[in-house]
Amino acid sequence: MGLTKFFYTNILGWKIEGDFDRSIKKSVLICAPHTSYVDFIVSVLARRILKIEINFVGKKELFSWPIGWYFRWMGGAPLNRSKSENKVEAIATVIKSKQEFRLAIAPEGTRKKVESWKSGYYYIALSAGVPIIAIVFDYPTKILRISEAFYPTGDITIDEPKLKLFYKNIVGKIPEWS
Numbered sequence: 001m002g003l004t005k006f007f008y009t010n011i012l013g014w015k016i017e018g019d020f021d022r023s024i025k026k027s028v029l030i031c032a033p034h035t036s037y038v039d040f041i042v043s044v045l046a047r048r049i050l051k052i053e054i055n056f057v058g059k060k061e062l063f064s065w066p067i068g069w070y071f072r073w074m075g076g077a078p079l080n081r082s083k084s085e086n087k088v089e090a091i092a093t094v095i096k097s098k099q100e101f102r103l104a105i106a107p108e109g110t111r112k113k114v115e116s117w118k119s120g121y122y123y124i125a126l127s128a129g130v131p132i133i134a135i136v137f138d139y140p141t142k143i144l145r146i147s148e149a150f151y152p153t154g155d156i157t158i159d160e161p162k163l164k165l166f167y168k169n170i171v172g173k174i175p176e177w178s
Contacts (some may be wrong), residue, residue: 004048014042018146020052020133025100025117027149028125029054031135032117034106035172039137043104044074046144054102057091077101088120104135107172113177117164119156126152134166139173 004067008014026141053075060078062071077094081087095101103124107117125132133150138145147166152159 002049003063003076004045007050008045012045012142014046014144016046016049016144016146018148019050020102021149022052024131024133025102026098026128026130027096027102027128027133028095028128029102029104029133029135030107030121031104031137032107032167033137033170033172033177034108034110035177038173042137042144043135052102053100054104056104057094057096066143075154088123088127091120091124094131095124095128095130102111102133105123117160119160122152122156122160126154134163136167136170137172138170139175140171 031039041053042100055075055077057077057079058071059081060068062068063076063078077098079087079090079094091103095103105121105124107121108114111119121132131151132149134145136143136145136147145166150159150163
């Protein structure tokens, strides 16, 4: 057992259920419920244990000197966030331009309590022609769960309720925001 896995399971008490289909090189990972910065730490350690590249996009200013190298090393890709640019299409273009890119995104769009998910994750996957993979952070059981790939049909009113089933009875780090 590697040091990271030992720390993740024996010290933090987390376990991972499921895995990624390694033949799927591009996807949108919806990570929820996203209620705390701790989700980032839990997921970065899981990524290391699973030995898989997981990516994110960030405003292009993050990728400047002196810390830009760190964000690239962590799997980040710069995004021009000008008001005139369609962000869904810009992110889909980033995914299409890479050999391998698994975009991690919080469908809530924030770490706060929300009544509904933002739809960007869905339309990014649709535009890029990639599946959606649900990632669960269940804090009471300390399980990070990975779903099988879900291919969007183009009808979010049918697809999103199916995706949300994966999150039924799941509680985040801050339960009242889950």
